[in-house]
Amino acid sequence: MxxxxxxxxxxxxxxxxxxxxxxxxxxxxxxxxxxxxxxxxxxxxxxxxxxxxxxxxxxxxxYSVEKPHLPVLVDNSASIAELEQTDNVSALLDKLKNNSALNDKYDVSYFSFGNDFGELDSLSFSEKNTDLSKALDATNALFKNETAPTILATDGNQTLGRDYEFSSATYKNAIYPLILGDSTTYTDLKIARLNSNRYAFLKNKFPVEVILVYNGTGSVRSQFIISQNGTTVYRETVAFSENANSKTLNFTLPASNVGLQKYVAQISPLEDEKNTTNNTKQFAVEVIDQATNVLVVSDIIHPDLGALKKAITANEQRTLTIKKPSEAASLLNDYQLIVLYQPERGFAQVYSEIKKLKKNTLTITGTNTDWNFLNGIQQQFKKETSLQTEDVSAVLNKNYSTFAVTDIGFNDFPPLTATFGELRVMVPYETLLDQAINGFETGNPLLATTELNGKRDAIWDGEGLWKWRAQSYLQHDNFQEFDGFIGKLVQYLASNKRRSRLEVSNETFYYNNSPIKVSAQYFDKNYVFDSRAALNITVRNVETDKRTKFPLLLKNNFYEVDLNSLPAGDYQFTVSVEEEEIARDGSFTILDFNVEQQFLNANVSKLKRLAEKTSGTAYFPMKTDALIESLITNDSYRSIQKSExxxxxxxxxxxxxxxxxxxxxxxxxxxxxxxxx
Known part of the structure; x- marks a missing residue:
């Protein structure tokens, strides 16, 4: 006082x-x-x-005494069981939990990782992927400003995410890897990677790239074969040596029949191979009769055009062509969707042909748009504008029900540039993205879709889409979220299929180490999305005739189910609505591929480098006591008395x-x- x-x-x-x-x-x-x-x-x-x-x-x-933290990260992926290391993990956890000196010195916390990262509850060693970089990044964020040496119990084999060895540059604490698996090198031939298109067009050929790797001494020869329904469609003899221990094969296969075509790639195993699981890999290609052709009409060069092309053609079922207005007018009949990028008076003939052919359109406006021309050439939307521009942000309309869409982080995207003025849509429409300026919604649509007399159109009032695609990559480490959003918009606009009350969306085939999701939308008799309905999916295994029923869960403006629990095989399904006589049938195939079974031993050298870069030390399971003793006696990790x-x-x-x-x-x-x- x-x-x-x-x-x-x-x-x-x-x-x-x-x-x-x-x-x-x-x-x-x-x-x-x-x-x-x-x-x-x-x-x-x-x-x-x-x-x-x-x-x-x-x-x-x-006054309080704060002990240093000791996070223990345990690999819960299937490769730990494949390498027969589950007992070593259990022994490690028992020793850590029962060592009173260690628990007196450290605040010990336990986490598990595989596809995701979370607190350790129980271990199943059934995760189908390993994302070590996500686990290290999450731990670094949790203990960012704390003293927290980290025990990492893993085999070091990563199947998802960034290379964890390079993530160590941002890690603030020492990492002590406990290497699960031995360092013995076994003779092995494997298919390290197989790349092919997901879709191919009928009577064309599609490329296949295969990377084969040999571990062993001496020179060997083997046969690489691709077969379909027991018939060999490609064969090649490959030779390896200690120095030339990898081969990349590039070839094409014919797309002769429409539908899902399944193939088996195999490298004949050597006599003394320990693991032959990685000698075989299944893959599939869906052969379609024709592509969805998209035409972009633009009289200017803009980064948005490149972003649109990348996003639209990310789905191999679609092709995109960019033309000037003078070249495009005579070509419109060859395309299912016309994208009009910043129209001006040179687009007059294009608009005349669109009206005659009743083509679906996506209009993107911006600072180079001639609104006086646009207001007069069409009657769908109007904008009284000036030469001034403004920055506009997007807010997802969660009640949008024309097609299923998820929030890909629109609130964090940089603003687009639009001309100042109020956009008025003159026909019945539904807003997909609302416009916001400085965080306040204006009530104007930024992106809206219309459907009138079987013709579908959309207006997107803002340029700078390339910045959204770049920001999406920074947020998610890939372009899939943004490309998927654009893909759904294009899929809706490029189709004239009559809308039904129950719409179901699924892939033709999935790999069983990837998410297996089926989504659906259900509308009432007025075609308004009904969020109170109860939807179920009944899945039948074609081979065993086993039927399994799952509920679809509401997610924003659509229903979704995750079918990752299903084993590999061919399936038929029916999505039905309770208390309604409405149902949709479909089919899909789950291809068997367990990436966690591809490893013969632990990645010892990489884990040792990780330890060195973070000032830690790597240990094998038989040295667990030495690891615990070093942590107990290390004077760098001390309790801190804090006063408040x-x-x-x-x-x-x-x-x-x-x-x-x-x-x-x-x-x-x-x-x-x-x-x-």
């Missing part, structure tokens, strides 16, 4: 004493004992009230308020008892 506050408290005490003496010591008719009693109670009451008005502040200092200074105002002290209530109540009861009230 300051000297000034102490002075105020003294003055408050004097004032309280003077008032109490005046009330009960000067010309009072009460007895002496009552005068003293009432005087003391009144003094306490008045003094307490005045002190509350002064509200002095008291400082209190508390708190300033507490007296008005927060509830006991003083209770004292005031108590003194006033006591005075009232004494008066009542003596008949003075």
């Amino acid at each position: 300051t000297t000034e506050t102490i002075l105020y408290i003294c003055i408050a005490g004097v004032i309280s004493l003077v008032l109490a003496l005046f009330m009960y010591g000067y010309k009072t008719k009460y007895s002496k004992s009552l005068r003293w009693t009432f005087g003391i109670l009144r003094f306490i009451t008045l003094f307490s009230l005045l002190v509350l008005l002064i509200n002095p502040k008291f400082k209190s200092e508390t 200074l708190k300033t507490v105002p007296l008005i927060d002290w509830k006991y003083l308020l209770a004292l005031i209530v108590l003194t006033l109540s006591a005075e009232w009861f004494i008066r009542k008892y003596n008949g003075l009230i």
Whole structure:
């Protein structure tokens, strides 16, 4: 407390004493004992009230001891079981949990990782992928400003994410890998990677790239074969040596039949191979009769055009061509969707042909758009604008129901550039993205879709889409989120298929180490999305005839189910709505590929480099006791005594308020008892 506050408290005490003496010591008719009693109670009451008005502040200092953290990250992927290391993991956890000296020194916390990262509950060693970089990044974020040496129990074999060895550059604490698996090198031939298109066009040829790797001594020869339904469609003899231990094969296969075409790639195993699982890999290609052709008409060069081309053609079922207005007018009949990028007067003939052919369109406007021309050439939307521009951001309309769409992080995207003015859509429409300026929604659509007399159109009022695609990559480490959003928009606009009350979306085939998801949308009789419906999917395995029923869960404006629990095989499914006679049938194939079975041993050298870069040390399971002992005796990791200074105002002290209530109540009861009230 300051000297000034102490002075105020003294003055408050004097004032309280003077008032109490005046009330009960000067010309009072009460007895002496009552005068003293009432005087003391009144003094306490008045003094307490005045002190509350002064509200002095008291400082209190508390001390606490904070132990260093010790996160333990355990690999829960299937490769741990394949390498027969589950017992070593259990032994490690038992030793860590039962070592009192270690637990006295450290605040130990346990996490598991595979596809995802989370607190350790139980271990199944069934995760189909390993993302070590995600686990290290998450741990680094959790203990960013803490002393937290990290035990990493893993085989070091990563199947997802960035290379974890390079993620160590941002890791602030030492990593102590416990290497699960041996360093013995076995003779092995494997298909390290197989790349092929997901789609191919009928009567064309599609490329296949295969990378074969040999580990061993001496020279060997083997046969690489690709077969379909037991028939060999490609064969090649390959030779390897210690120096030439990898081969890349590039060839094409014919797309002769429409539909899903499944293939088996195999490199014939050597006699002394320990792991032959990685000698075989299944893959599939869906052969389609024709592609969805998209034409972009633009009279300017802009980065948006490149972003659109990359996003649209990310799906191999689609092709995209960019033409100037003077070249495009005679070509429109060859395309299912026309993208009009920043139209101006040179687009007049294009608009005339679009009206004649009733082509679906996506209009993207920006600073180079001639709105006077655009307002007169079509009647779907209008904008009274000036030469001024403004930055506009996007807000997803979660009630949009024309097709299923998820939020890909629109709130974090940089603003687009549009001309100043109000956009008015003159026909029935649905807003997909609302416009916002400086965080406030304007009520104007940024992206809206219309459907009238079987013709589908969209207006996107803003340029700078290339920045959105770049930001999406920074957020997700890939372009899939943004490309998927553009793909759904193009898929809707390029189709004239009549809308039904139950729409189902699924892939023709999945790999069983990837998400297997089926989504659906259900609409009421007025074609308004119904979020109260109960949807189920019944899946039948074609080979075993086993039927399994799953509920579809509501997710924003669509329903979705994850079928990752299903084994590999061919499936037929029916999506139905409870209490409604509405259903949709379909089929898909799950291809068997367990990437976690491809490894023969631990990646010892990489884990040792990770330890060195973070000032840690790598250990094998038989040295677990040495790891624990080194952590216990390491003086770099010490408990820290922290002091916390708190300033507490007296008005927060509830006991003083209770004292005031108590003194006033006591005075009232004494008066009542003596008949003075």
